[in-house]
Amino acid sequence: MPRNPFKPTAGASPPLLVGRDDVLEEFTEALEDGPGAPGRLVIFTGPRGVGKTVMLTEVGDQALRQGWVTLAETATPGLVRRLQHAVTRALHDLDSSTAPGRSVTSVTLPVVGGGFTTTAPPTAVVEWRTELGRLLDTLERNGTGLLITVDEVHKGAREDLRDLAATVQHLIREDRNVALALAGLPSAVSDLLNDDVLTFLRRATPFELHDVPLDRVSDALRTTIAAEGRSITDDALDEATCATGGYPFMIQLVGYHVWRKADGDTIDLAAVQAGVPAARKRLGSTVHETALADLSDVDRTYLLAMSHDEGESSTGEVARRLGETPYYASTYRARLIAAGVIEPTRRGYVDFTIPYLREYLREHAARYEMASRGAGRHTRR
Ligand SMILES: Nc1ncnc2c1ncn2[C@@H]1O[C@H](COP(=O)(O)OP(=O)(O)OP(=O)(O)O)[C@@H](O)[C@H]1O
Ligand SMILES: [Mg+2]
Known part of the structure; x- marks a missing residue:
């Protein structure tokens, strides 16, 4: 039995990202356009399960593909301290790779995940901006830059976000190659933007993420299934597509459960009719409960x-x-x-x-x- 390709898990990148090409294109262009491009400061908002975390991962990947360093974080207490450590570590990795005879572009730095802790924290945490400046010096010599992504922004992390915003604002003013991508629920983000100390963030390009068109969902379901060596009948595909309502999390849930309910190589209407209630049940225990809570x-x-x-x-x-x-x-x-x-x-x-x-x-x-x-x-x- 081929493996189930769907990823109905919060934050997990889907096998095919549906309906977000325009947004990604705008971001990639901003990286190419150079310092000051508005698309280098972005905020993704949208309801739970619409794909905000996934978009941060995607823009991080785009940046990495262009040779940038990406630091991925979540707006929990200690955000700036963790970013400081990550910058120190990135500098260290780059420095040791820029020894004579080696080039920076051959280094792939890992995306530093939300749970990042250093095993050996730097003995002295050098001032945040100085360190960042040094990292950017190294990156800019090679025509690349630094992207910082922060997920789940909310008022609780106001102090850290203020420090971060002030630092990034400063770097942008100095025409440094830096980009910042934030994501959060619409109400959490509007709370922040109304905060007087965070006025700088009001300049960010807002991307409100919505449901995606059903014809794209249909294509993605079919392609994903085919890529794993199975097929789906037309009536089954229509039914499965409708059941997603174009809601990104539901695309993965429906895909996943429909895949499980089918026996042979072909996914038929019976498999969809058995899979959709299972997907809905799971949607309730994850998204609905969380949204209501x-x-x-x-x-x-x-x-x-x-x-x-x-x-x-x-x-x-x-x-x-x-x-x-x-x-x-x-x-x-x-x-x-x-x-x-x-x-x-x-x-x-x-x-x-x-x-x-x-x-x-x-x-x-x-x-x-x-x-x-x-x-x-x-x-x-
Ligand atoms: N454009 C997309 N196409 C297909 N699947 C997607 C897309 N965006 C997100 N998904 C899937 O939807 C689910 C939820 O995505 P994600 O965790 O990014 O949502 P979120 O907006 O961050 O939710 P939350 O507000 O709960 O953090 C994941 O299973 C992911 O794979
Ligand atoms: Mg998320």
């Missing part, structure tokens, strides 16, 4: 009220169901839009952004209603 009880009651509708919900009607004035309901609405959980569809209407969240809420309504009882009017935030 990020929210307050009152926000969840708004979503529960929306889940009564088959499609988009009228915000006036949702307010009535909640027994709230439209004014109060509109503050929940705004928060949920900022969190990337719902989106306005037209004036006065909203819909879920994450596929099957409606169904998930209906199936688990009792649990969330119970939790929100007593959270109503008095604790309204």
